[in-house]
Amino acid sequence: MLFSRARRLTLLVLGVAVVGCLATAVTALNVVPASNAVDSTGNAQTIAELTPAQCSGLTLTNLVLASGSNPAPGTPANDLIIGTGTGNALGSDVSGQGSDCCVGGSGDTFKASCVVQVP
Numbered sequence: 001m002l003f004s005r006a007r008r009l010t011l012l013v014l015g016v017a018v019v020g021c022l023a024t025a026v027t028a029l030n031v032v033p034a035s036n037a038v039d040s041t042g043n044a045q046t047i048a049e050l051t052p053a054q055c056s057g058l059t060l061t062n063l064v065l066a067s068g069s070n071p072a073p074g075t076p077a078n079d080l081i082i083g084t085g086t087g088n089a090l091g092s093d094v095s096g097q098g099s100d101c102c103v104g105g106s107g108d109t110f111k112a113s114c115v116v117q118v119p
Helices: 002-028
Strands: 062-065 079-082 100-103 114-118
Parallel strands (some): 062 079, 079 100, 100 114
C-alpha cells in the first residue's frame, strides 16, 4: 500500500510538471503585433517624421489627434492636427492659434488656423 501511494504521488508530480511545461510553451506562442507608433528600431516617431510633404515649410511643435467626431482645435503653437474623417472640425477660427498643418478625411472640415490642408 505504501508503494502504491508513493507511485500515485510521483505520477501526480509528473502530471503537474507536464501541465506547467505545456502552459509555458503555449504562452510563448503568443505574438504581440508591432505598433505603428514606433519605427523599426523601437523609437517613437517624431512630429517631423509624421508631417506630410505639403507641410514641410512649417515648424510644427505639437501633435493633436482628433477622436471620434469631436473638434480638434489645436493649441496656440504650430500644430500637426490629424483628423479621423468622421466630421472633425480641425484647427481654430480664433486668432493666435498658430499656423497648423491639418490632415483630415472626407468628413472633416478645416478652420482658419489650418494654413496647409491635406484632405
